[in-house]
Amino acid sequence: MHFVNRAVDGELMAELRDAGLLDPALIERIDAAMGRPETGTLNAFLLGGADFIAENAWLFWLIREHGCHRFGRVGWRPEAGGWSRAGPPPDGNLPYRSCADAGCLVAVLRPDLWVETSRRWPGPLHRAAATLKELRTLQAAWQDAAAGRRA
Numbered sequence: 001m002h003f004v005n006r007a008v009d010g011e012l013m014a015e016l017r018d019a020g021l022l023d024p025a026l027i028e029r030i031d032a033a034m035g036r037p038e039t040g041t042l043n044a045f046l047l048g049g050a051d052f053i054a055e056n057a058w059l060f061w062l063i064r065e066h067g068c069h070r071f072g073r074v075g076w077r078p079e080a081g082g083w084s085r086a087g088p089p090p091d092g093n094l095p096y097r098s099c100a101d102a103g104c105l106v107a108v109l110r111p112d113l114w115v116e117t118s119r120r121w122p123g124p125l126h127r128a129a130a131t132l133k134e135l136r137t138l139q140a141a142w143q144d145a146a147a148g149r150r151a
Contacts (some may be wrong), residue, residue: 001031001040009042012112019061026052043092043109047139050132059129066111068129071097074107075134076141083121087146088139093117096138099126109135 003009016022030049034040046053062068079098088094092109099105103124106117111127118125130138 001034001037001045003045004039004041008113012110013042015112016061019057019065021053021057021061022049043090046092046109046132047136050136053132055131055133058132062108062111062127062129066108066114066127068108068111068127070129071105071126073134074105074128074130074138076138079104080138080142081145084142084145088142089117089120091116091120092135092139094135094138094142095121095125096128099124107135107138 003013013022026049030045030052031037033052034045034048059070063070074096077097080094080096083095083104091113093113094107094109095104096107097105101124103126104121105126105128106121107128107130108114109130109132110117114127
């Protein structure tokens with residue numbers, strides 16, 4: 001797959017390779033499972049690889065390299081409905097839970113795009129390490145809520 005935004009997606013893809021999260025065989029496996037699209041985004045590729053990319057390694061990388069914390073299982077919560085009205089943001093980082101400090105927990109898909117995430121929502125944001133499967137489910141719930149379907 002060729003990335004639509006190669007300049008942005010290419011850097012994180014290289015980091016994921018360097019961290020050992022992706023290797024040529026795994027990339028091929030994900031690409032095949034996705035039906036070998038000609039173009040796409042790294043976000044779609046990562047979510048498409050949720051069943052193949054090792055969860056513990058992914059979480060370890062988010063925590064160790066990107067300052068995320070594992071606050072427990074990430075899932076849809078009613079307060080996410082207010083944030084989801086416009087649909088999932090292009091950075092792929094999704095708020096899902098309100099915090100006592102008037103901020104929110106944000107499930108991180110793209111730690112490299114955290115600056116864009118922090119501009120999108122007011123208040124303190126806390127980086128939550130989520131598995132790719134949790135992120136995939138949360139993104140689907142966001143899309144349903146934005147489309148007016150029950151999440």
